[in-house]
Amino acid sequence: EIIEANACKDHIHMLVSIPPKLSVSQFMGYLKGKSSLMIFDRHANLKYRYGNRQFWCKGYYVDTVGRNKKIIEEYIKNQIQEDLAYEQMSLKEYIDPFTGDKVKKGKK
DSSP: OEEEEEEOSSOEEEEEOOOTTSOHHHHHHHHHHHHHHHHHHHOTTHHHHHOTTOOSOSOOOOOOOSTTHHHHHHHHHTHHHHHHHHHTOOGGGOBOTTTOOBOOTTOO
8 A cells, every 4th residue: 555655856755555465575576567567658768768677776765664654644745845945946847757747836
C-alpha cells in the first residue's frame, strides 16, 4: 500500500506499507520493474535516454516508521515545495514522470 508519495525531479519519496510475506528487496524490485514498464510504455522516447528497462538506479534508501508516521507523511507531501525553496526553481520545471503533467502547487 502506498500511503504517501511525491516525485521530485531526480528522486521519489514514498511511505509504503509492505506485507510481512514480502521482503523490502522483493517489493523494491517489483515496484521499480512495473513502474519502469509503465513509464517506458507511456513515454517511449525515454528508452533512448535511459536504455531499455534501465530507468531506475540500483540502490534505494529504506527506514522504518513508528510514532512519527504523520510527520513523515507531511514531509513527503511538502517535499517539492521544500526542494523549490532550496533550489529557487519554478514549479513549471517539475513534470510528473507517470502522467507527463506539470506539477501544480498543492497537488500530488
